[in-house]
Amino acid sequence: MSIINKPPESYKDCLLYRVLIDREKPNHEIIEKIEYFIEYVSPLLNLVVAGPFRNYTLHNPGHSKKLVHLGGQIVSESTLSKLTDLDIMLFIYSCYFHDLGMSITTKERNSLIQSQEYSDFQNENESFKNRVDKLRHLHSKAKDEFKSSLEVTLFQLQEFALSEILRRNHAKPETYSKLINYLKTKTGRKDLFAYNGVSFEEILIQICESHNLNSIVLGELISARDPRFERKLPIGGLYLNVQFVSAMLRITDILDFDRERTPIILFESLGIEENDLPGSKISLEEWNKHLSVHSIELSQNEIIINAESKHPSIEKAINEFAQIIEDEIKDTLASINYNDQEIKEKYNFKLPTNVRTKINSIEYVYHDLKLYLNQESIMTMLMGEQLYNNPGAALRELLQNSIDACNVRKKLSKEDYIPNISVKLKVSEDESKWLIIEDNGIGMDEYVISKYLFQVGSSYYRSNEFTKIIDSKYNPISRFGIGVISVFMISDFLKITTKNNDSIRGDYKNRNITISNKGSLAFITESEKGSQGTTMELRLKEEYSNKSYLSYFENYLRSVIIRPTVPIHVSIINHFVLKKKYISFKKNAIKNAEDLGIKYVVLDLDRFSDSIEGCAILPLYIEGDMLIFTRENRRIQFNEEKSINPHDVFEEYQGNRVTVNGFKIGLRRTSKIFGKRLRFAYDINVIGDEEVRYDVARDRIIGKGVTVVKNRVREAIVKALEETGIIDSLEESTLNFLRSSKLLQDDGTVIAEKEDLKKILNLIPQETWPIGLHQSIAKELGLRPGIVRNTISYFLDNDMVFDGRRK
Template sequence: DYIVTEYIRTTHSIRAREVIAKYWAGEIVYQDTDLTEDLATICFSHNESYTYLLQMETFRVCGQDEYLCIPFVATVLRLADIIDFDPKRTPSVLFSHLAVKNPVSLSEWKKHQSINAWTISPRKLLFSAQCEHPAIEATILAFCNQIDEELRNGTVILSNLSDEGMDIDVEVYKISLPPQVDRRKIQAKKDIISGKPIYRYHDTKFSLSKKQIIDLLMGTKLYGKPGVALRELLQNSIDACLLRQKLSELWGIEYTPKVKVSLYTKNNVDYLRVSDNGVGMNQHIIDNYYTNVGCSYYSSREFSELMVSFKSSFTPISRFGIGILSCFMVCDSMEVTTRRIRERFECDEALHISIEGYESLFVISDSNKKEPGTDTILTLRPVHPWDRMNEEEFMQCIKGIVPNPAVQIEIETNKGSELYSSDYFDDLDLKPLLDYSWNNIKNIRKIDIDLICEEYGFKGKGCIGILIKNGLPAEEIEILSKDVEIDGEIYTLSSNIKYKTNCITETSTSISVDEDGEIDTNTSWSERFKSKASLSIHGIEVPYNLFPDYSNRMSKAVLKIPFPFSFRLDIGVNSDLNLNSARDQIIYDEKWLTFEENLYRIICRRLKDTLSSSDWKILNEIIQKNNTDTFSRVANSFE
């Protein structure tokens, strides 16, 4: 129906001219003057630019001292049509601008008879409307903009009328038109009891920061896994809490940051809720950052100036300003309640925001939220990333996303709740990273090291595999070498282990007999003690393999270590890595090179402290012989 309506709207002026030419030719006559062509021209001009009217013949002589001013008739027709904006009309602009999918909102739109009164005079054009939904007010105001444009165009057309040398009083046609629509009476309906508007109107909806979005799209990929919606909400909440913590320290007031994650079911619908007691948001933040996709508050000049004014620094987790969009990978609507702390003991008014899709207008109204912070509730789709998880699995999912939380996190389900903090990361062991190939082997020594370094902002632990022969580090160890004589020929069976980048390989030579009785020699190799890592940045997991494999084969941001090394690491204060927008790829840049060198430096320092000076010297010689670029250079500096 919409497509047909739009087609008719955009083509009816052409069809009108064709119908007039076909069926009314010679029928539109005044006295002896045939005006059929003039009527067709006026009808056709209705959908054309106003400049078309400037090119029309101005006057037609219809009799003695009788004239037809064609542009005047066309202008009046255009104005009468667009100003006829009342409950009996449904302007197409309302259809095209409405992006609200909720059935209730749509029913309110259908009641757009909000236009309940109007005043039309030479000096004033006023519409009165009591709107029940901001989408209605937005579309009415947008339509008023079109009326304003038509009024301006009409004034231009009429002011440019000339008598064409026929001594006609053209001033009678230059009627006075209002400069624009008076919009003061277009407003939200008021609650009868409180007397307050039922919503706050702001032209608030998602918009794009063009340059930043293009940069993101050109250099990275956007979200591919729906589960990242939870990660993005947690990032936002942690950042808000850390910022408020920083401000509280500067203001000299006590503050305990808290984040709460809830997964619950109500009326057979699953909801995901993430709440925090952070800085919260006000209308300014919502308009300029929350809805301005690609424009992060933490990357803004406004935030930088705030930090400078407080003589403080703060490294946020969220940086791209597109995280909130990921929520619509798992939901179609969301509710946000927020209140922003402004000064030491002052807060902005609390707001409630209803969002019915990333193309939708935000429905903003007052909230009774007392404390600063933000609550976000997603109405999950029937199929979502957590629908088949039990309570324990959901809790482990949260802990996997934020293994080293900078603030205390409470996880709540239908069956209970659990609190966890950074102590959880301290207690994590390396067993999940050490597969069966890390089982004890006589000639391989496992060395456990800590990766804690305040200077680099590192926190974690690791395990290194070192080849040992006769109690000393070795480059290669022969486990078996035996000659076997078969039918007068000597075959060597052998097995040895040696270093390869990021692992130890075991190579074996064996013999086999084929169907024809021929003896074949076979050489096979396998990786032992393969390196594996778990990385988080500022407490948030980064699902990226730091060692080369098929998933990062095109990336230079990988570690190359001349022996096996498995570790768990969180990068916090004083260190950082740049990630793509999906946070699943590390950008190869100066930050990566600094991180890589710092990590190698800690590994070498711990090895040198653990091994005897002679053992370290032998191992370092092996490292230099198996040159792995950066690592060899760093190890050599520890001579």
């Protein structure tokens, strides 16, 4: 066990710099440039301390010097001697350069406050904006003494906003590029970011940018042979390990216990946010007074952070940040260790992966009390009759995950890959019945298993890590739900076998996970052999293992999974394949209709929309060269009791269907999208992005999602009519009807005509509404009060207006 000593007075006495100086043949070009760079940049770093970050932590030359000092402490002795002069140079440069984008002059500060970016920040952060608006309102009415106190708080909020904007921008490549150009111009040294005539500007930018990115980027590949962060990059006659230098910067930066990384904790706990806990109203200036990390111990097995704290919020922040440090070290070392033997032997750290805290709580007793939920009760609520009242939903959850896994592997695969998903029944020797869901998709490594597999409401496919793996926009089939724990609706024992041969962490192990009952811990074993993909084995509860329920599961899958992007082979009682299918006409159905003077206008909507697939079929009368929907006051429609029986027209007709990402889901009154009079047949798949909102059980589209989907369908139909030229064949009254169709709510309630919508919107106040608002607006515009009331409700349901109703 050893304590990491405080850095020396000068960076020239740091171990890394001494290694550079004491070499048999010191590289004078590199040494001269390091000294010149630090001398010129240090005053600029002091502007960070003078700006919005002064209450957080030091980003001054002292912080940079400490990183240089820590760099010599965390690498192994053998690595110290093997680092090239260029490795050391770029690391020292990055220590003094990575936070320089946070520096700001008084003039720049004032300009930023007046900028659109500052305004956008306020608008994006509703709670922050509401807090500012409330304080400004109080300030306008306050007396002198209280006015001064409010001004201080407002200033702190302003500083917080500025720090967030600067933090967001400081590590962007364009910020670093501007700084480099500024430094070359001001110093007159165009060679300051070059060695032996070869520029390393882009490499320095890449290293500094990486400290603000997820650690997984260190292991990313640009192509099969080209890593994103080079391990052996030649520059001016020397090699540079860009990955290792980037890792050094990340680890030293976080080991300086960088409180910059916990602004939300400060914002919520130390008085900026409203808080009624005794002693919690502490200004940001008190942060440094109440937090004292006095030493960090280093051993072979763990890192120990020793500190004193005068407030439980501070202690909580230290504990949470210690976990962040541990995660950072583990993830970074995982990327570093995934190298060939030559690189691993030359470049390595002497760091343990466990981090713990020893905190002296001054004048309080610390208890980390949290809100805990009764797991059994919550599971019963989620998966009982209150929510997931359909036991087949468990299979839907698993199969959606399997489809996503196969789609992702297909995107990543560099060779021919045929996705395969199956659901089958197995009877064990003790006669218990097992449902087995198997896919050959991407599979899971240990990180995904621990972070996402058993997390309710978490989705790996919507995580920052996943968006870095998939370069194109990917819309997952699965959506936030109760996920894999839904299997305990129908089973009492779960086995999972999974393996990811494409793991970016190089974690290719095959894992077997078993969970007995829904409250138990997972038991995991590992092996090297296994096939890529995931297999879920569910031992069915006795009440779900009879033939009646097995048949029910089959029928549920047939009725819900209409258009899977990957075929699903099912063998429970019967054998069948679930694959993409849409409505189709029976033989001679179109000709038979034309003999009766009826034309089926078939619109392939996926040709005219990026978010709607499938078809809509409009039945219209043939009137010479024109098409009409009414003849002799008789409307034509698909209806078993009126006009056309759809069972006589379509193969295996199961009614009008809407699916989202291939899975059937409820959507009310889609056929009335053009008003009550025009009905059509449809078989539609919706590409389910974030605007398509489901109910909690994900059985139907709700709220604003209804309007979004209906508008998309309507727009696709109109566009199809126009671009296919069918609209030119429509009789004038039919055409006028389509163009003047009313906007309907989900329940079919008519709201105002389009030309009146904006007028009503402009008359709705942005503060508490007066009693009888809808009546006064109706009177002013000459509309019926009921129409205005329905319109205001529509605006409220779709988050289009401020809710000023008296609560």
